Amino acid sequence: MDVGSPIGLHRVLAPAGVLPQAAERLDASPAIGADEVRVRVERLNLDAASYRQLSEACGGDGDRIRAAVLAIVTARGKMQNPVTGSGGMLIGTVEEAGPGSPLGLERGDRVATLVSLTLTPLAVHDGLRDWDGLSEQVPCDGHAILFARSIAAKLPADLEPELALAVLDVCGAPALVRRHKTGKVLVLGAAGKSGSLCLAAARGHYTVGVVRDTAEQRLLEGTRLATEVLVADARDAVGLAAAVGEPADVTVVCVDVPGCEHAAILATRPGGTVIFFSMATSFAAAALGAEGLAADVTMLIGNGYVPGHAEYAIGLLRSDTALRGLFEARLGLRLADWAA
């Protein structure tokens, strides 16, 4: 058993010399190196922006969506949507752990990966036959490879695996909000997974949750996670700023649709901070939008990795029954457009 690169450089097939996330194609062969771990995959959780793009491109047809995902994994050796650039995460059971792996995993451990599918070697064995293509939760038999520097969380015994997966998928967001929260905190897409966790992370502050319709409003108001819940279109900069009134100190963008950059900037006070978590964020729209609005705001690219993020997010869910209820209701409903 060879020891490869801790960040998986030895699994890159093309182009040569790039990191796995930037690669066109990865080597997903099942034989592991001494510091690698092979996971038997049970379920993929596609990134919301990726699922939405695939669904729209396929006209909402489940069979076509399934075929599209299968084609991507077969061609690339990983699940990375070529349009959005995003992936998702997976759940499974450790099948084999190399003797040199530092991840502390053993055969039989149920785990969720906390690194993106965009850099995880993946092979599908069952043609995704158990997936109807109509939700971003994908039952899947296959295998995936973890590198020495990959991050995986053992699934908590007290939570449903689907629930844990949904929380772990976005656990970087509440951890980053915890670090930057101050004053009035505005969350766009507040009834979604990352949005509701961000509200929970900002407890004790004046929080404003923005949702898209009255159904989401009622749902979120019932949780008392937000001081104030507003129905507004997060792409409508002028309308949102008017609805929010006094600008926010920190604005958190958790809406998985493009075109929310200007609204977030305009709703934030000078000297404030905007944290972009949506993979649909356009770098140029944010940079030029702030300049064009003469807005002195600090704009952060939401980093999915913050030390201790998994434990922190799981802890929020455990300590807040309303938050947990929101997640359980959403998962029960299996909404295809379940926000990121």
Added chain:
Amino acid sequence: MDVGSPIGLHRVLAPAGVLPQAAERLDASPAIGADEVRVRVERLNLDAASYRQLSEACGGDGDRIRAAVLAIVTARGKMQNPVTGSGGMLIGTVEEAGPGSPLGLERGDRVATLVSLTLTPLAVHDGLRDWDGLSEQVPCDGHAILFARSIAAKLPADLEPELALAVLDVCGAPALVRRHKTGKVLVLGAAGKSGSLCLAAARGHYTVGVVRDTAEQRLLEGTRLATEVLVADARDAVGLAAAVGEPADVTVVCVDVPGCEHAAILATRPGGTVIFFSMATSFAAAALGAEGLAADVTMLIGNGYVPGHAEYAIGLLRSDTALRGLFEARLGLRLADWAA
């Protein structure tokens, strides 16, 4: 004379209700509202990423590049590259200032716009006949409209207009570096406009400038702007990290080519900061790259607006003859690939 929106909403033709930067088409008609200013354009300075994309799409053919720019301005009523989303800035003379304009400009003032061309109504009168298409500096007779909240700087009397324009175009970068600099500061694309200004802003710190070839290395070493100058490919994450050695506290990305996100992240220490100024930055590549590398770095979207940015950048140029010499040499050479 009507008073319109201070951020130019009344100039948006399509789609309805969006901000000017997000608009497909703006109304560039010359009649101004009471709080607007009309500028007679002398020169456009295209954003480096935009120019590079156009040049590559047109096979470096100046006539085709000129036709492409003209087609964009005619169709959109502004110069916004539909592929990169970026624009640039312009220089000109105030032709008419509405009585309600707060910008403090008078007919005859020579100005540079500090808001992006992506949201500035623009009409070209001369078919760009004086431009060879081979540099991003575009001689142009035309007119542009400034809104009440637009930002324009009167050109300093002691600097060549081209020199002032080149500095003002990127003046947000050194202002943001000034705010965030600490410890070891790494600048990718250090011999370019924004890169060299960022090095000047980080004076007094241990600075490392990364350039692409030995010609740039000699040029930059001659200025003594950087403590250390390295030749490396900023897209090669593994190679760059090895060349840099001890990771940086702050990494500043000023390279106008795609694919530098991972290298910047890998070269930065845990807890450090990466500031992305290049319009070629991919939001998803940065967010997922940091996650995939388990890198706890704060990632900032370079905001082109920081209060006082124009005066600060011009001051850096005035106080540093080597920096000024670098700018003058570059402008004299008229390098088409003059980095952003």
